[in-house]
Amino acid sequence: MIARRMMSLVWAVALFVALLALCGTARAQSFSRLEAGEQTVSAETGLQSGIVTSLGYARGLRLGVGDRTLRTLIPFAQASLAVAKPDLHDYAFRVGSQISVVSIGWFDLSTQVAFGVAGTENGIYSGTALRTELALLAGHYGRRWFAVAEAGWARAWLTYIENGDWYRTNIYPDARDGWYSGTGGILHGGAKGGVTVGTVEFVLRAGVNKTETLQALDLPFYATVGANLRF
Amino acid sequence: MRPIQTAALLMMAAGLGACDVHDPSEAGNLVPKTVDEDPTIPSIALAGTVFHYETFGDPTRPAIIFLHGGPGRDSRDMLLLKDRYDGYALADDHFVVNWDQRGTGLSRRHDCDVFSLDRIDADLDELVDRVSPGRPVILIGHSWGAMYATLYINHHPEKVAGAVLMEPGPLNGAMFESIKGDLYDMDVFSEWLNDDVWEGQLLTPDDHARADYHRLLGMRDAQPKFHDVNPAPVWRLGAVASKCVMNSGIKDGKAVYDFTDHLAAYTTRVLFIASSENEVTGTAFQQRQRQFYPSADLVTIPDSPHEMQWSHPAETVAAIRSYLTEVE
Numbered sequence: 001m002i003a004r005r006m007m008s009l010v011w012a013v014a015l016f017v018a019l020l021a022l023c024g025t026a027r028a029q030s031f032s033r034l035e036a037g038e039q040t041v042s043a044e045t046g047l048q049s050g051i052v053t054s055l056g057y058a059r060g061l062r063l064g065v066g067d068r069t070l071r072t073l074i075p076f077a078q079a080s081l082a083v084a085k086p087d088l089h090d091y092a093f094r095v096g097s098q099i100s101v102v103s104i105g106w107f108d109l110s111t112q113v114a115f116g117v118a119g120t121e122n123g124i125y126s127g128t129a130l131r132t133e134l135a136l137l138a139g140h141y142g143r144r145w146f147a148v149a150e151a152g153w154a155r156a157w158l159t160y161i162e163n164g165d166w167y168r169t170n171i172y173p174d175a176r177d178g179w180y181s182g183t184g185g186i187l188h189g190g191a192k193g194g195v196t197v198g199t200v201e202f203v204l205r206a207g208v209n210k211t212e213t214l215q216a217l218d219l220p221f222y223a224t225v226g227a228n229l230r231f
Numbered sequence: 232m233r234p235i236q237t238a239a240l241l242m243m244a245a246g247l248g249a250c251d252v253h254d255p256s257e258a259g260n261l262v263p264k265t266v267d268e269d270p271t272i273p274s275i276a277l278a279g280t281v282f283h284y285e286t287f288g289d290p291t292r293p294a295i296i297f298l299h300g301g302p303g304r305d306s307r308d309m310l311l312l313k314d315r316y317d318g319y320a321l322a323d324d325h326f327v328v329n330w331d332q333r334g335t336g337l338s339r340r341h342d343c344d345v346f347s348l349d350r351i352d353a354d355l356d357e358l359v360d361r362v363s364p365g366r367p368v369i370l371i372g373h374s375w376g377a378m379y380a381t382l383y384i385n386h387h388p389e390k391v392a393g394a395v396l397m398e399p400g401p402l403n404g405a406m407f408e409s410i411k412g413d414l415y416d417m418d419v420f421s422e423w424l425n426d427d428v429w430e431g432q433l434l435t436p437d438d439h440a441r442a443d444y445h446r447l448l449g450m451r452d453a454q455p456k457f458h459d460v461n462p463a464p465v466w467r468l469g470a471v472a473s474k475c476v477m478n479s480g481i482k483d484g485k486a487v488y489d490f491t492d493h494l495a496a497y498t499t500r501v502l503f504i505a506s507s508e509n510e511v512t513g514t515a516f517q518q519r520q521r522q523f524y525p526s527a528d529l530v531t532i533p534d535s536p537h538e539m540q541w542s543h544p545a546e547t548v549a550a551i552r553s554y555l556t557e558v559e
């Protein structure tokens with residue numbers, strides 16, 4: 001059993017490295033749904049706020065009374081890096097949980113809530129944001145495949161901004177460093193689906209982004225491919 | 232509530248209270264204030280808006296109006312042209328007007344639907360009438376500003392006594408289409424582009440202050456073929472003005488504007504100034520563009536990038552002075 005799990009982990013790492021070599025990777029919640037006791041390591045790549053690489057972990061936890069299972073809670077953690085040019089300053093990390101709130105026949109409605117931190121360092125400033133993400137996922141989860149529509153809202157509630165030397169010297173010497181409230185928010189809507197082959201689930205996600213006041217973003221869509229290794 | 236929980240909550244509240252949290256949408260924090268927030272900024276009200284506006288020299292002299300680049304940059308990148316070089320300044324014998332165009336620099340901000348080519352033509356026309364009533368002006372424009380000058384000459388040739396066009400961008404849609412692939416570095420692996428889109432994780436362009444701040448991300452690296460290693464500074468970019476003025480000349484993804492269709496009526500000689508290093512809109516491109524004018528000279532500033540008015544102001548002013556001596 002231990003050897004099997006070790007092999008699974010080796011597979012997961014190998015898959016992640018292969019995806020890195022192919023491109024960069026994308027930040028997102030790519031796993032489908034886990035049963036109580038299941039775990040998954042996920043890797044995802046594509047375009048989402050740039051070319052980003054994500055590695056995540058999730059597991060299914062039984063919520064119940066006595067022997068009766070009421071819900072399966074899926075806590076997860078995910079780390080992401082923008083990797084167009086290797087840069088440890090453009091990162092995001094989040095922890096959260098997914099839970100099914102309505103399940104009628106083949107239809108399932110789940111919600112995902114996450115808290116996280118994101119950072120950047122660019123030619124103008126460096127920043128660190130404290131964020132929340134809320135998403136709804138509606139669709140079908142089968143044994144071998146799943147397909148859901150997704151909609152979400154991510155918001156940077158509090159961001160520490162330190163303006164760079166170039167900006168101060170050449171543009172605005174009086175720019176204020178410090179904590180800023182409500183610096184950004186993004187709405188997204190799209191779909192994701194996947195198929196399971198053995199213990200690996202392959203996932204595609206795609207959709208559109210706008211700011212929370214419906215302004216256009218420079219990258220108005222996202223499209224990612226991911227793989228989850230279940231064990 | 233247990234005492235320890237109460238203490239933790241009180242400490243958290245005290246910490247947040249002591250923390251000075253800024254509003255990213257408020258001008259003066261991340262970006263400078265405009266004429267609307269700071270009444271000490273020199274300004275002029277006309278055409279239904281308020282412009283950041285400065286003048287140099289005697290107002291009874293012939294007027295020179297500077298037209299900065301962009302769209303969406305501002306008058307700061309023209310400032311060195313007012314200085315004295317080899318004992319001469321343009322303001323010695325002219326009334327020099329330097330202003331931030333509608334919606335950019337420190338001028339008043341507007342929503343996108345306000346911007347059109349007709350609107351900005353009317354802006355300049357009202358400015359000309361205000362600073363030089365009944366007397367033609369000299370226009371000196373750089374990049375987009377030289378396109379703007381041509382747009383104006385195309386409609387009002389009788390109001391322009393001469394023009395210096397410093398490396399204008401494409402003067403019509405066909406010229407634009409011929410170089411559009413070279414204007415920006417759109418390599419998906421480029422650092423500037425990924426910084427630009429990654430920033431959405433922290434800051435989104437939901438109001439003018441945040442949009443203008445965000446717009447700065449491409450300022451240094453987005454156009455490497457222009458060779459502006461140390462780009463001219465700005466007061467504050469105008470993100471909405473930049474996007475919406477550009478979009479006003481584009482239909483179904485194709486540039487359809489034409490600033491040249493009546494230039495045949497303008498027989499006064501104009502001066503094109505080009506840089507030697509710009510690979511996109513440099514000397515070769517301006518050789519083609521000068522053909523739109525019945526009479527045009529072209530001067531190249533040696534070893535200069537696209538923003539020659541900032542990197543080589545003395546050489547640029549010398550070329551302008553020589554031209555003015557001949558046409559006035």
